Amino acid sequence: MSEIKENQLTSKGMKTRQKILDTAEEIIGEKGYFETSIVEITVKAGVAQGTFYNYFPTKKSIYDELVYQMSSSLRYQIKLAMEEKSSFEEKQRAGFLAFFDWVINHRNLYSIIQQSVLVDKNLYRWYYEKIANGFIKSIEEAIDIRECKPLNPETIAYCLMGIGQFIGMRWVYWEQQPVPDNVLDEVMEVIFNGLNREGEN
Template sequence: MTEPLTERGARTRERILDGAREVFEEQGFLDTRITHITRRARVAYGSFYTYFPTKESVFFELADRLFEDMHTHEPAAGAAPAERIRRANRAYYEAYRRNARMMAIVEQVASFNEEFAERRRKHRALHVERSARAFRGWQRDGIIDASLDPETVARALAAMIEHSLYLWLVHDDPGGDNEVLLDTLDALTARALGLPS
C-alpha cells in the first residue's frame, strides 16, 4: 500500500500529469520522452518516478480522466427520449471538443498497445451499456421499436456519433455548422430507434 501524498506531493503529481498531457498532445505518444514531460512540468527527472513507473502509466491515468469526462453526464430526468438524446449528444460533443487533441492520441495508442486497447474497450462498454439500459426501458414502455437489439443499437449509434465527432473535431473536417451536425446526429439516432418524429 502506498503512503498518501502530502499536499506538495499531490501538486507535483498534478504538474506532471498536466505537463504530460500537453506534451502528448503536441508530440504524440511515440515521440514523447519522460525528459520532455519533466521539463514541461518543471520537475526533476527523478521526480517523475516518484509518482509514475513509466510513460505508459501517466498516459493511462490521463486517459482514464479523459474517459470519465467524456462519458459523465446526467441524463435529463423526466425528459422525453428525443430530448434526452439531444442533451446527451450535446454533452458528448462538448466533452469531445474539450478533449479532441488528446482523443487523437488515444486513437494512436489504442492501435498498438493491447493493454490500453482493452482499457478503452471497458470504458466504451460502460457507455454502451448505459445507452442500452435506456433503450430497454423505452422498449418496455412501448416508445421505441421492440424488435431492435438494444446493445447492438447502442454500439452502432455510439460508433456513428464518436467517429463523426472524431473526424469533425480531430481532423478539422470542414463539414459546416456544428449545430447542423448535432441536429443530424439527433435525427439519425431518433430514426434508428423508431422514435416518432
C-alpha cells in the same frame, strides 16, 4: 522510489500529479505515445524526473491513467447532461452535445484513445465498453417504457457511439470548432426518423 497512491496525496501533491497528467495529455496527444519521453513530460511540466516517479512508475502507467481519467470525466459529463432530460430523444441529444462540448476542451482524446490500439488493446476495448455500458443502460430503460424499438441494446449502443465518434472527429477534431446546430439536428433526425422517405410530407 515507490509510487505515491492518489489517496495519500496532499493538496499540493494532487496539483503536481494533475499538472504532470495534463502535460502528458498534451505531448502524447500531439507526438504520440512511442515518440514521447518521460524527460519531455517532466521538462514541460517543470518538475524533476524523480518527482514524476513519485506519482507514476512508468510511462505506460501515466498513459493508462490518462485513459482512465478521460473516460471517467467524459462519462460523468454525459451522465449529468442526460439526467436533466426526461424523454429518450432529449437524453440522447443532450448526451451527444455533452460529448461534443467535452471534446472541444480535450481534443487529444481522439489521438490518445486511437493509439491504445497499439499500446494496449485491452485498454482500448475497456474504454469503448465503458462508454457502451452507459448507452446500453439508457437504451434498456427506453425500451422498457416503449420509447425505443425492442432491438438489441448493445447493437444500438455501438451504432450511436459510431455516429458520435465520427461527427465529433469531423467538426471538433479536424475543424476545431463546435458541431453546428444543423448537424446535430440532422444526427437526431437520422437516429429517430431514419433515412426512409416513406410518409414524408
